[in-house]
Amino acid sequence: MTRFIRARIGFLFPLLALFLAGVTSAAESVPALAPEPMILTATARGRGMEAAVAALNQAIVNHNYTFVRQQAIDSRLVPYAEEVRSMRLVYFCNFAKMDKALRLDARASQVLPCRVTLVETPTGVELIAVNPAWVAQNMPGLHEECQELKRDYLAILEEASL
């Protein structure tokens, strides 16, 4: 009986070694996740603010999002006539995605509604968004949704800056 058990163990050891070697090499081949950048940006060269906002609104619609509103960075903080004109905030959302994300974790509100900040420069307009995948780095339940949202942002920024 003892000899039988020894034989089995002797047979299992090489298998176990092969398994462990496989696991180790698989783990080594998985690339480490790169840290998410805080900001996603694109540049609409040679464009003014009005044209850039119009292009962004079109890109938002083209990617199945709904325009919510636009405002100055100092809206309601100063009289309308004194608001900064060289910077606009454009808010938008996709209601189905918002519903899904909030069901998963109410902290999804930290990326809602979506926002792109447009900053006019001498050469064009910078389009800036806070990366939702960066915001959600401590919310594992929202990882997938925020990666998808990040892809949407990148697509919208790219289209709006063409």
Add this chain to the structure above:
Amino acid sequence: MKRLALPIILALSLSAQAEPLSVSKAVDMRQALDDLALAAANHELVLVKMQPIDTALAKRGFENPGIRILFIGSESAVRWAEAVEPRLLNLLPLRLTLIQREGRMSVISDDFALWLTEFPDAPAHSMIEAWRAELKAMLDDFVNQ
């Protein structure tokens, strides 16, 4: 033992600070909005916009999540960020999430810890801490009303 306890206490207190600000009290949405507007005014903050996510979703056939978002700001914060660290404009106006559950209203800020980590040096780091402290004082005021 004391040598071991000190770093642990320090780490725990830092991680507690790192969490988003959160308060709650037994009021409905309307009362919460009134109380928050008053608390904001008491601290020279302005309620810039209220985003009624609850009605927006319900109107489109989704379940009402009982959530609204408030944007709160101050001109001095905007001017400071414009002049010193424009990347912080992305944090402005400050956001509060209102969550209504079983007769209680929870009000939660964004996670300042992420921003503090991203901006480890003065003056941006100190300014984020100042904004956080301002918001905390406002939320304490809201709870105590």
